[in-house]
Amino acid sequence: xxxxxxxxxxxxxxxxxxxxxxxxxxxxSYGDIAEFLGEGGPRQxxxxxxxxxxxxxxWRVIRADGRPPAxxxxxxxxxxxxxxxxxxxxxxxxxxxxxxxxxxxxxPE
Numbered sequence: 001x002x003x004x005x006x007x008x009x010x011x012x013x014x015x016x017x018x019x020x021x022x023x024x025x026x027x028x029s030y031g032d033i034a035e036f037l038g039e040g041g042p043r044q045x046x047x048x049x050x051x052x053x054x055x056x057x058x059w060r061v062i063r064a065d066g067r068p069p070a071x072x073x074x075x076x077x078x079x080x081x082x083x084x085x086x087x088x089x090x091x092x093x094x095x096x097x098x099x100x101x102x103x104x105x106x107x108p109e
Contacts, residue, residue, distance in 0.1 A: 008052060011037075011039065011040065011044070011048070012048050012051075012052055014037055014039075015033060015037065015040075015045055015048040015049070015052075016048070016052060016053070016055075016056050018033050018036055018037065018103065019033070019049070019053065019056045019057060019058070019060065019061055020056050020057065021103070022057060022060040022061075022101050023101060024057075024083040024084075024085075025083045025084050025085045025086070025099065026060065026085070026099055026100070026101035027060045027061070027062050027085065027094050027096070027099045027100060027101065028060065028061060028062075028100065028101055028103075029042070029061070029062060029063060029064040029096070029100075030042035030043075030045040030046050030049070030061060030062075030063070030064075031045075031064055032064075032100065032101075032102075033045045033061065036102075036103045042064075045061070049061055049069070058072070059072070059075070059076040059079045059080065060101075062076075062094055064096070065093065065096075066088060066093035066094040066095065066096045066099075067092075067093055068080075068093075068094070073092075077091070077092070080094060085099050086098035086099045
């Protein structure tokens with residue numbers, strides 16, 4: 001049986017377009033993207049990112065608790081530092097209150 005996203009679908013393209021629009025230093029959770037699109041849910045966005053996200057700024061799509069994508073923590077943390085992404089004390093999670101992007105105007109709050 002072929003993978004659910006063996007070819008980019010319109011939904012895949014929409015998810016990737018949102019990810020590409022996230023400004024440096026900002027993030028969205030998987031659920032934020034699904035809510036922004038009004039379609040799918042966190043798991044569907046995660047499936048798209050797993051299959052197709054390597055060519056976009058994947059580190060800007062994180063878990064709702066601020067943890068970076070599983071298996072990519074070290075690289076993601078380095079990218080957050082380079083982009084001055086707001087982090088929680090301890091530096092292992094993004095500060096979602098300060099870094100979350102709502103799909104509107106870019107830039108820090």
